[in-house]
Amino acid sequence: MTDSTDKKSSRRLRGVRLAAIIIGLMLWHLTQSMIGQRSVEDTGATSAIVDQAHVLTADWNAYLNQNKTAANALLIVSTALIDLIGIWLLANAIFGKSIRPFLALLILFAARQVCQYFCALPLPVGIIWSDPGVPSLLITYGVANDFFFSGHTGIAVFGAIELARRFGRTGAAIGVGIAIFEIVTVLTLRAHYTMDIVAGAAMAGLAAMAAVRMAGWCDEKMERVAGINPIANPDTAAQPESADPRQTPCS
Secondary structure, three states: OHHHHHHHHHHHHHHHHHHHHHHHHHHHHHHHHHHHOOOHHHHOOOOOOOOHHHHHOHHHHHHHHHOHHHHHHHHHHHHHHHHHHHHHHHHHHHHOOOOHHHHHHHHHHHHHHHHHHHOOOOOOOOOOOOOOOOOOOOOOOOOOOOOOOOHHHHHHHHHHHHHHHHHHHHHHHHHHHHHHHHHHHHHHOOOOOHHHHHHHHHHHHHHHHHHHHHHHHHHHHHHHHOOOOOOOOHHHHOOOHHHOOOOOOOO
């Protein structure tokens, strides 16, 4: 009976986590839709911004503007990597020991949407941002005026942190490689400014640290909603992930 009860409780907990993630994704797409309805005139963002990263990648941008097939291929690959990272993080939040990965994403994108409300930047000259014909879970091609800060960079950097946490140096190397690719891509496509990249990377690190501190409380509340006794739950009764001596305090 105990094993059967534990399995049912575990399924209920996963259901609660899944419901929280679905609500989070719905809020993400809703707020993105609201941001996309703003016009440049409404935001007052009409002044040009000088970005040296755009100057350095001018030749690449010109090539992609003249070759739609290459631009679409780059968009598809970049988006696929972001979706894969996002799905992996959400799967860990549902089936893993803690909701922490989703909590970090929630903090990251809540901060981003607040910044979006207050900071409207002008569209860069040469921006390439259109639907390449492949659907995406997280990327909203219909919204082209959501610059500060970069969600691509935020997800990629947080993904690198989680890959390093899970797979050590190998995961870190893969994560850093993906993050660099995403950063160079959005700058070349003029989908973001350098300031967006720096802020996105910084917020990813801060969200990761905040989630480590808040995850225990959130896990306990979700277990209560699912009808699980936290003391009897073998997942949370074990040492928390951050107690691993191989992990850094900010991971």
